[in-house]
Amino acid sequence: MDIDNIIDNIYPLPEKSKTLLKENIYEITYPKAHVLFKANRIESTMYFIKKGIVRAYANPGDEEITFWFGKEGDAVISMKNYVENQKGYETIELLESCDLYKLNTEHLRKLFSEDIHVANWGRKFAEQELIKVEERLIFRQCRTAMERYKELMATDPELLQRVQLGHIASYLGMTQVSLSRIRAELK
CATH class of the missing domain: 2.60.120.10 (Jelly Rolls)
Known part of the structure; x- marks a missing residue:
C-alpha cells in the first residue's frame, strides 16, 4: 500500500x-x-x-x-x-x-x-x-469461540490463508485442538 x-x-x-x-x-x-x-x-x-x-x-x-x-x-x-x-x-x-x-x-x-x-x-x-x-477487546470477551472464528472468517478471510493456525488459535483465545474442532464442525 x-x-x-x-x-x-x-x-x-x-x-x-x-x-x-x-x-x-x-x-x-x-x-x-x-x-x-x-x-x-x-x-x-x-x-x-x-x-x-x-x-x-x-x-x-x-x-x-x-x-x-x-x-x-x-x-x-x-x-x-x-x-x-x-x-x-x-x-x-x-x-x-x-x-x-x-x-x-x-x-x-x-x-x-x-x-x-x-x-x-x-x-x-x-x-x-x-x-x-x-x-478487539469486545471481539474476544463477548463472543463464543465459534462466533469469534466465524467473525474472523467473515471480516478477514485472507488472514486464515496467510497465518499459521497456532497463531490464529491464540488470537482467538483457544487451543489449536479447539480451533480444529470448530473448523471441522463448519465443513
Whole structure:
C-alpha cells in the first residue's frame, strides 16, 4: 500500500504538511521472522506496512499469546511507547518478509509541535488505534469461540490463508485442538 494512501486513511493533510511528514518516512525491508519490537523496551520508531503481515504477542507465562495481526496499510506501533514513552509489553514479529515505511517517533513529536495539521493527524491516528483495541477487546470477551472464528472468517478471510493456525488459535483465545474442532464442525 502506498504511503500517501496510508496517511490519507488516517487523516487527510494539506500538501505542505503531508510533505513534512513524508520527509521523515523511509522505506525498509525485513525478512520473515524479524522482530521489530521486543517487550520491555522503549522503541523510538513506528512502521506502516506496505507489504506483508506481522503479529503482536505477549508472554504472560510460558506461552505466547497473539493479540493482534497487522497487514498492508496497518500501523505497527507500541501505543505505550507512542503515548507515554514507556516500555511496551508486546513483541512484534514479521510473519512474512515485509516492506515497511519507518517513522522515528521523536521526529513525529517534533512535527506535532511545529504543524497543527500533523498534530491533528497524530490525534486521529491515536483515536483510530484506540477504537481498534476496543473492538478487539469486545471481539474476544463477548463472543463464543465459534462466533469469534466465524467473525474472523467473515471480516478477514485472507488472514486464515496467510497465518499459521497456532497463531490464529491464540488470537482467538483457544487451543489449536479447539480451533480444529470448530473448523471441522463448519465443513
